[in-house]
Amino acid sequence: MRDIVLISDARVTSIPVEESGERMVDVRGRLWTDDRLADPGGAFAHLRLGLLTRLEEAQAQLPGGYRLLVVEGYRPPATQKEIFDGYSAELRTLYPEMSPTELRAAASRYVSPVEIAPHTAGAAVDLTLSTEDGTELDMGTPLNATPEQSGGACYTGAQGLSPEARHHRKLLGAALESAGLVNYPTEWWHWSYGDRYWALTTGSSAALYGPVSL
Numbered sequence: 001m002r003d004i005v006l007i008s009d010a011r012v013t014s015i016p017v018e019e020s021g022e023r024m025v026d027v028r029g030r031l032w033t034d035d036r037l038a039d040p041g042g043a044f045a046h047l048r049l050g051l052l053t054r055l056e057e058a059q060a061q062l063p064g065g066y067r068l069l070v071v072e073g074y075r076p077p078a079t080q081k082e083i084f085d086g087y088s089a090e091l092r093t094l095y096p097e098m099s100p101t102e103l104r105a106a107a108s109r110y111v112s113p114v115e116i117a118p119h120t121a122g123a124a125v126d127l128t129l130s131t132e133d134g135t136e137l138d139m140g141t142p143l144n145a146t147p148e149q150s151g152g153a154c155y156t157g158a159q160g161l162s163p164e165a166r167h168h169r170k171l172l173g174a175a176l177e178s179a180g181l182v183n184y185p186t187e188w189w190h191w192s193y194g195d196r197y198w199a200l201t202t203g204s205s206a207a208l209y210g211p212v213s214l
Helices: 048-063 077-094 100-107 163-178 195-203
Strands: 024-026 047-048 066-072 124-131 191-193
Touching: 024 048, 047 048, 048 066, 048 124, 048 163, 066 163, 077 100, 124 163
Parallel strands: none
Antiparallel strands: 024 047, 066 124, 124 191
C-alpha cells in the first residue's frame, strides 16, 4: 500500500490539462444507474462521452449475467469541496497530531481535493457490479466505505477478502482496464478516463478533461 501514488501527490497535480471540449452526456438509458446518491438535477448520471463509450465497451466484456451499476459520475465542485472538508474534519478529530500536509494526503485516500478532483471533470465514475435482476454483488466492502470504516479493505488490492469478493473485483477490473479506464487504488469502485490520474497511470503528457459545469 505504501507504493500507492495519492491523487494529491505533486506528480499528479503537476500534470497539465489540455481540455478536449468533449461534451457531457446522461448515461441513463445506456447503462444501469443507482439513485442512492442522485441529486435533483441528475448531475450524478452525467459523464464525458469518451468515458461513457468506454464503460459501454467494458459492459460488453463482462460475462453474461453481470452488469455495471453506476452510482455516481459528475460531481459539482461545491459538493466535492463539502465532502473533502467534511472528511478532513473527521480525520482531524481522529488524528490531531497530523500536520496540514499530512491531513491533506490522508484525506485524499478517500476524496480528492476539489482542484484536482476527476469527478468535477466528468472523468470519473463510482460503480459496482450487479446481477441481471439488479442484485448487487459482494465486493468486500460497501461502495464509498472509508479506510477507517473498512479497516483498509476498500483498497482495491486489500488482503483478507473473501474469494467471492476478490473474484468480483478482478472481474470488474479486467473489464474496465480492457476499455482503457484506470483505478484509484484506495477505492475499488473509483475508475476514470482522461483525468490527471489517468494521465499519470498511462504515461500521457496531459489530461484530456478539466473541471466542467453541467
